[in-house]
Amino acid sequence: MNITIVGAGGMGSRFAVMLKQAGNDVTLIDGWKDNVQAIREHGIQAQYNGDPLVVKLPIYELAEVDQIPATSELVILFVKSNQLDQTCNQIKKLLTPNTYILCLLNGLGHEEVLQKYIDTNRLLLGITMWTAGMQGPGHPILQGNGNIELQNFGDQGEDFAQKVVQVMDDAGLNAVYSQNVKYSIWRKACVNGTLNCLCSLLECNMKQLGQTKEAPEFLKTIIAEFAAVASHEGVDLDQKEVYQHIAETFDGDIAEHYPSMYQDLVQNHRLTEIDYINGAVWRKGQKYGVPTPYCQLITQLIHAKEQILCK
Known part of the structure; x- marks a missing residue:
């Protein structure tokens, strides 16, 4: 081809x-x-x-x-x-x-x-x-x-x-x-909305994130916000399966990988895709009347970090 x-x-x-x-x-x-x-x-x-x-x-x-x-x-x-x-x-x-x-x-x-x-x-x-x-x-x-x-x-x-x-x-x-690629896109967005953002804010790889005692609550809360918004767009996310899918990366063969947002923001001081990930969930949540406080805060923190690093 x-x-x-x-x-x-x-x-x-x-x-x-x-x-x-x-x-x-x-x-x-x-x-x-x-x-x-x-x-x-x-x-x-x-x-x-x-x-x-x-x-x-x-x-x-x-x-x-x-x-x-x-x-x-x-x-x-x-x-x-x-x-x-x-x-x-x-x-x-x-x-x-x-x-x-x-x-x-x-x-x-x-x-x-x-x-x-x-x-x-x-x-x-x-x-x-x-x-x-x-x-x-x-x-x-x-x-x-x-x-x-x-x-x-x-x-x-x-x-x-x-x-x-x-x-x-x-x-x-x-x-x-x-x-049903729409479901898969939302599922993958959960991966990015947890691993990419949290590793960027904490400046760690996926294995290190998974070793924190806060990681399970972070993941479950963010996934729940994604799922609540996705349901308004006809996507019924299996939250337990998505959580398990993400948690498995903490011990897998890519556990020491630094996600792409980390590479952009922390390593190369470039603007991120946050507005198409957690930021998109925050905006859609406002549209549908769904509270998304974690996604809102993560989006704002990433943008603040961009202002510090991307000069």
């Missing part, structure tokens, strides 16, 4: 490496000039489960989109949620009537932005439980195992969605076709 990946950070690099190794035609686009230059000169130089790996593939800056042939069957988005609208506007030349978009971003509400740029029947939504980090420009750290769940957003996209699942699965990305 001819695939363009927009966003060549840790996760974009992981997908690029695995899809390229499986024989797909992969092109990268990224807004980080140093990263583009490093990959252009030396390829993606990954630490892949502890072993060095180098994969060469074409990469362009966002400002160079006009130089890319608009031939991609699939565009996979790995940009930050707060950059989604601007990025889609920058790459709209690539979004032909024959192009599909796969959005695997953390958080809630991305389809509202994406429908401005692509027909609903060419939009695929999903979640991924893969992890990745960046050691520096062109140097991702790819550790552990994961999976992907995706579904067509419109009524007419299932055939292509199934094709994408097969391509991803052939690349070792453990993809499945979802019958």
Whole structure:
């Protein structure tokens, strides 16, 4: 498959490496000039489960989109949620009537932005439980195992969605076709709304968070707020299962991982996606008359920390 990946950070690099190794035609686009230059000169130089790996593939800056042939069957988005609208506007030349978009971003509400740029029947939504980090420009750290769940957003996209699942699965990305991706997106948002935010505020990895005596109450309360709001959007979250799913990460093979929000805020002093995670639940809660005091406080604390660190 001819695939363009927009966003060549840790996760974009992981997908690029695995899809390229499986024989797909992969092109990268990224807004980080140093990263583009490093990959252009030396390829993606990954630490892949502890072993060095180098994969060469074409990469362009966002400002160079006009130089890319608009031939991609699939565009996979790995940009930050707060950059989604601007990025889609920058790459709209690539979004032909024959192009599909796969959005695997953390958080809630991305389809509202994406429908401005692509027909609903060419939009695929999903979640991924893969992890990745960046050691520096062109140097991702790819550790552990994961999976992907995706579904067509419109009524007419299932055939292509199934094709994408097969391509991803052939690349070792453990993809499945979802019958209810909306539920999975809310479930994944609970993961981000607990692990990402709490690790960022406490400046710890997931294992360290799990070792605190406060962690169970934090998780249960935040999940309950997500579930209360989700029910107003037709999603009935299984709170016990979601809690267990998150708690298992404290002792799993990715326990010492620092989530993406930690990498953005604490390590790199960049703005976060909080408004699409806990912030989205807070806003939706106000809309539906559902109190979400934990999500409100977490959102405000993350924004305060952004003001301190992101100067």
